[in-house]
Amino acid sequence: MKYLKETENPKVTVDVVIFTIEGAVLKILLVKRGLEPFKGAWALPGGFVKKGENLAEAAARELKEETGVYGAYLEQLYTFGAPSRDPRGRVITVAYFALMHRKKFKIEASSDASEANLFSVSSLPKLAFDHEDILEYALMRIRNKIQYTNAVWSILPENFTLGEIQNVYEIIWGRKTDKRNFRKKILSLGLLKPAGKMKKGFRQRPAKLYAFKTKKYVELKRFF
Amino acid sequence: MKYLKETENPKVTVDVVIFTIEGAVLKILLVKRGLEPFKGAWALPGGFVKKGENLAEAAARELKEETGVYGAYLEQLYTFGAPSRDPRGRVITVAYFALMHRKKFKIEASSDASEANLFSVSSLPKLAFDHEDILEYALMRIRNKIQYTNAVWSILPENFTLGEIQNVYEIIWGRKTDKRNFRKKILSLGLLKPAGKMKKGFRQRPAKLYAFKTKKYVELKRFF
DNA sequence: TGAATAGTGTCTTTCAGACAATATGCC
DNA sequence: GGCATATTGTCTGAAAGACACTATTCA
Numbered sequence: 049m050k051y052l053k054e055t056e057n058p059k060v061t062v063d064v065v066i067f068t069i070e071g072a073v074l075k076i077l078l079v080k081r082g083l084e085p086f087k088g089a090w091a092l093p094g095g096f097v098k099k100g101e102n103l104a105e106a107a108a109r110e111l112k113e114e115t116g117v118y119g120a121y122l123e124q125l126y127t128f129g130a131p132s133r134d135p136r137g138r139v140i141t142v143a144y145f146a147l148m149h150r151k152k153f154k155i156e157a158s159s160d161a162s163e164a165n166l167f168s169v170s171s172l173p174k175l176a177f178d179h180e181d182i183l184e185y186a187l188m189r190i191r192n193k194i195q196y197t198n199a200v201w202s203i204l205p206e207n208f209t210l211g212e213i214q215n216v217y218e219i220i221w222g223r224k225t226d227k228r229n230f231r232k233k234i235l236s237l238g239l240l241k242p243a244g245k246m247k248k249g250f251r252q253r254p255a256k257l258y259a260f261k262t263k264k265y266v267e268l269k270r271f272f
Numbered sequence: 273m274k275y276l277k278e279t280e281n282p283k284v285t286v287d288v289v290i291f292t293i294e295g296a297v298l299k300i301l302l303v304k305r306g307l308e309p310f311k312g313a314w315a316l317p318g319g320f321v322k323k324g325e326n327l328a329e330a331a332a333r334e335l336k337e338e339t340g341v342y343g344a345y346l347e348q349l350y351t352f353g354a355p356s357r358d359p360r361g362r363v364i365t366v367a368y369f370a371l372m373h374r375k376k377f378k379i380e381a382s383s384d385a386s387e388a389n390l391f392s393v394s395s396l397p398k399l400a401f402d403h404e405d406i407l408e409y410a411l412m413r414i415r416n417k418i419q420y421t422n423a424v425w426s427i428l429p430e431n432f433t434l435g436e437i438q439n440v441y442e443i444i445w446g447r448k449t450d451k452r453n454f455r456k457k458i459l460s461l462g463l464l465k466p467a468g469k470m471k472k473g474f475r476q477r478p479a480k481l482y483a484f485k486t487k488k489y490v491e492l493k494r495f496f
Numbered sequence: 497t498g499a500a501t502a503g504t505g506t507c508t509t510t511c512a513g514a515c516a517a518t519a520t521g522c523c
Numbered sequence: 524g525g526c527a528t529a530t531t532g533t534c535t536g537a538a539a540g541a542c543a544c545t546a547t548t549c550a
Contacts, residue, residue: 452531
């Protein structure tokens with residue numbers, strides 16, 4: 049018979065994996081912890097859920113505090129609750145991930161963190177807590193998710209070329225794909241509409257601009 | 273400026289949607305609440321996470337307490353944390369779902385619940401808390417998940433015929449599908465192996481028995 | 497005219513979906 | 524023989540994947 053039978057009052061946090069693309073590289077925002085535990089280590093932005101606050105609201109608040117942006121694509125990822133994941137005691141974290149367009153936000157260290165920075169997901173520092181697990185899970189999820197949803201809308205500008213959206217997919221997947229096949233596929237999903245404008249002014253052939261029909265979450269049917 | 277800025281110490285529960293098939297109908301296990309709030313109402317089995325206990329362990333413990341079974345397919349579903357979801361105060365619940373073979377468990381009311389029963393998912397009583405939302409989400413997830421994983425292993429006996437596994441899929445999906453196409457597809461997934469035995473002793477042609485190659489979680493690749 | 501990217505079509509293979517006749521064991 | 528279920532193959536249409544050349548702008 050176990051002797052640890054009592055319940056406890058855990059603390060509950062949200063942590064947010066904020067993906068963005070900078071210099072053709074997939075990056076995430078990390079903050080340097082200003083307090084113990086893991087003081088000085090890099091960690092995912094996050095914090096305690098406040099009174100009267102939904103989990104998604106808490107995640108959106110963290111996102112806003114770190115990037116100044118409200119209204120990006122934000123999805124609950126998974127809840128991590130190993131008893132020893134936080135040395136202060138029982139802390140259960142509900143992880144979210146978000147996709148941000150790099151030009152839409154400024155990086156400013158918030159009051160909680162002494163420093164904030166973007167890191168390429170392919171060369172990260174050692175992370176605090178179990179944040180490496182969270183990130184791994186987030187990468188798996190986003191790589192799958194963009195195949196059958198409109199989730200990438202918030203990592204792109206309002207209007208974009210097919211070349212640009214293809215770059216986003218390739219950067220997230222970490223592999224190249226055929227241009228003709230990609231265009232056929234992305235258009236056949238029916239998520240895009242022509243913006244009726246052209247991207248001009250570069251020394252190359254101008255490209256048609258597209259936009260997402262909606263920024264509301266759309267999930268395409270996949271059946272057996 | 274908001275005035276509810278303090279954090280709080282929420283309580284954390286796990287709730288488990290236990291799916292099974294009985295009489296060719298998809299059912300879930302519900303317990304009648306013996307205590308307030310929602311005393312006398314039907315609810316998903318669940319309870320507080322205990323000290324030193326993983327979330328998945330807590331879910332497995334609840335599953336075991338309610339059905340006597342340890343080791344079924346069990347997956348974290350989503351975390352529900354609306355501030356008003358529990359009238360007692362802030363309670364965040366991490367929902368799990370499980371698939372059980374009906375013959376492997378007995379229904380016994382546990383100490384927490386005055387009564388436990390299976391209900392068809394198509395004719396449920398009114399549920400306590402936000403458990404209807406949880407169930408809806410679980411149904412969506414399981415209907416998708418069985419298309420590219422071996423999740424159904426624990427709702428089937430060790431060895432089963434292709435007819436039996438087709439029945440399971442049809443019951444979970446709530447629709448019929450062509451026998452020849454189903455067999456082609458399920459075998460092409462590569463998750464099954466012939467058990468080398470036949471299901472005999474019925475007044476009909478004997479059927480080959482199959483088994484899952486593994487009960488470890490397998491997720492098939494789906495790429496663009 | 498050269499650099500850079502946009503834009504486009506065909507063929508092959510694979511997979512999904514529609515569709516029906518024969519086989520086997522047991523009563 | 525009759526009942527009940529098992530087992531099997533073909534055709535068609537859609538989508539995936541391989542593959543290469545021409546078009547346009549601007550420096």
